[in-house]
Amino acid sequence: MLQFRIVFSFFLMAFLVSCHQPQPRKPVSYQNGSFLDKSLKRNKAILKAEEKAIFKIIENDSSNTYYNSSDGFWYHYVQKNNSDTITPQFGDQVTFTYNLRTFSEDTIYTMAEIGQRKYLMDQQRLMTGLREGLKIMKAGEQVTFLFPSSRAYGFYGDKKRIGSDVPLKATVILKSIKQTER
Template identity: 25%
Template sequence: MKKILFISVLGLLSCNRNNQAHPPIGGVLSQNDLDVSKNRMKNLNAQERMHIQEWIDGQPVKYYPTRLNYWVNTEGFDLREKRPDNSLISYSYELYDFDQTKIYDEPIERKDAKFGHFDELKAVENALRFIHDGEEVTILVPSALAYGTYGDEKKIDNDIPLIIKLKAQ
């Protein structure tokens, strides 16, 4: 019995020594760690953009790239006049993966949100600057502009690009 216990402890210790320690969220990272993370995100973004473009090529609807690195189904969308800071907007959106599976049953809704004072996905906030009242647009978003490397800690995993159907009321 002592031999089994000794071998088990020895096995656990030998497995544990190869684990790399990671600093906590908000912890200090070395320049090398930051460079590795930056390169990972750059490569991930390039792969996601390639996969999204392949998906677009198979669709009957045309999508147009924007300056913020997402696509929208309205030509010249981000060349429109921007809504100013502190203006109010009510909107809703639904989230889909690229298999076109709806992620949440209910849309995410905001009433009378004030620009410059609300926290939203980068791509959604940017698209809201250009959308007209009553207009509905579909945006295709790489994970870096969606929920990134952590996901939403509910149904959306890390590094998931999204299809967002956004409507301004």
């Protein structure tokens, strides 16, 4: 009888332990979003300061008419092509030259240093603002763009001459547009 009780007790304990539900584990670390909140506030402050600098440039340049792009940058025409209607579309090959300067007109890269570039629209890597800026240009036009750092090289810079969060001024000459078959 004692052996029966021991065996019965053993099976009862095994049964009770096997019916135990697994307990969820607590996370090792918990993030409350404070990093994202700080980053968002920082980026908003940077953009506000850069837009203030852009508006000052526009205010001091009464000889040009500036346009605000829906993509977050401003621009004015140095040379406009009123006779053409074709702008680059997805897959078109554009040939262009450009330079990059700071808002205080310090040259970062000259047109000669960068050279003539060929670019397949939206199929190759290119600075965000420049990619969107090319889309509003026609062949033969020369446009000066004012890019906040978020539309230029952003937080990382270009790891050469452009540092973190540097707004840029670029003058672009669109030499040609080679349309793809549609």
